[in-house]
Amino acid sequence: QKEVEQDPGPLSVPEGAIVSLNCTYSNSAFQYFMWYRQYSRKGPELLMYTYSSGNKEDGRFTAQVDKSSKYISLFIRDSQPSDSATYLCAMSSMNSGYSTLTFGKGTMLLVSP
Amino acid sequence: NAGVTQTPKFQVLKTGQSMTLQCAQDMNHEYMSWYRQDPGMGLRLIHYSVGAGITDQGEVPNGYNVSRSTTEDFPLRLLSAAPSQTSVYFCASSLSPYNSPLHFGNGTRLTVT
Numbered sequence: 516q517k518e519v520e521q522d523p524g525p526l527s528v529p530e531g532a533i534v535s536l537n538c539t540y541s542n543s544a545f546q547y548f549m550w551y552r553q554y555s556r557k558g559p560e561l562l563m564y565t566y567s568s569g570n571k572e573d574g575r576f577t578a579q580v581d582k583s584s585k586y587i588s589l590f591i592r593d594s595q596p597s598d599s600a601t602y603l604c605a606m607s608s609m610n611s612g613y614s615t616l617t618f619g620k621g622t623m624l625l626v627s628p
Numbered sequence: 629n630a631g632v633t634q635t636p637k638f639q640v641l642k643t644g645q646s647m648t649l650q651c652a653q654d655m656n657h658e659y660m661s662w663y664r665q666d667p668g669m670g671l672r673l674i675h676y677s678v679g680a681g682i683t684d685q686g687e688v689p690n691g692y693n694v695s696r697s698t699t700e701d702f703p704l705r706l707l708s709a710a711p712s713q714t715s716v717y718f719c720a721s722s723l724s725p726y727n728s729p730l731h732f733g734n735g736t737r738l739t740v741t
Contacts, residue, residue: 523668547727558632558718558732559671566727603671605730613659613678613725615686620670 518542521604521619530628534591538604538619541585545606545617548580550589553601553621562602563589594626630654634719634733641709641740649704649736651719659725660702664688664715665735671718677702678725709740 521538528534536550547566551559563578565571571578579588587606591598604619635650653660661676673686677696691713693705702721706713717736722728 549729551732556735558720558734559730560732561729564729607727613676613684614727615673615676616730618671620668 518617519604519606519619522622523620525623525625527625527627528594530594530596530626532594532626534594534598534624534626536589536591536602536604536622536624538587538606539585540587540606542606542608542617543582543585544608546609547607547614548578548587549605549607549616550576550578551603551605551618553603555600559603591624594624596626596628599624599626632719632721632731632733634717634736636736637734638737639739641706641738643709643711643740645709647706647709649706649717649719649738651702651704651733652700653702653719653721653731654700655721655723655731656699657721657723657731658699659722659728660696661686661720661730662692662694662702662704663718663720665718666715674704674717676725706738711740714738714740 519540550563553559568582575592577590601621601623603621605616607614632653662674663671675694677683719733720730
């Protein structure tokens with residue numbers, strides 16, 4: 516079993532839809548949870564960063580963490596064509612005294628006008 | 629403030645050639661790292677550094693060398709390129725090596741023939 520599982524998609528939705536992106540993980544040592552957005556031929560950029568279980572909202576984006584179920588989600592409200600990208604979840608744990616990130620493989624999202 | 633700058637953007641090498649991928653950051657970040665991104669494999673950590681003069685191996689270090697003589701620069705050296713090293717390489721930095729989110733460059737696309 517991989518440490519972080521993420522459905523690769525593609526996930527196709529119409530403009531204005533609510534999008535739900537998810538990751539599951541197996542390592543209970545993961546402490547911090549992040550979502551990155553990656554446009555084609557660009558580097559990943561940080562969208563959301565959370566620590567505790569619960570919800571964190573930033574504009575149209577909501578990150579949800581359920582540590583008991585080892586499940587994290589990213590919700591996008593009122594999706595726009597400009598949201599079309601690959602979304603990567605990432606989780607950090609301590610390794611040799613420093614934290615390292617483990618990434619999911621990414622979900623490709625396509626929002627059609 | 630340019631963030632993380634990677635050069636070159638594209639490179640084609642023949643098997644056995646060596647080259648250095650350059651990475652520079654102007655954010656005074658303590659932590660720097662190199663990832664490779666392959667289809668179906670996600671982002672995998674090659675090497676990382678927690679400060680000038682300190683480096684360590686990540687998940688896939690074989691065939692790559694790093695050094696960090698300054699806070700700003702973290703070059704990645706391919707000693708003898710192999711077709712298996714065809715990939716997109718991302719440099720990333722963060723303020724600290726403890727659960728701090730990563731800032732990525734826009735990548736170097738490397739093809740080894």
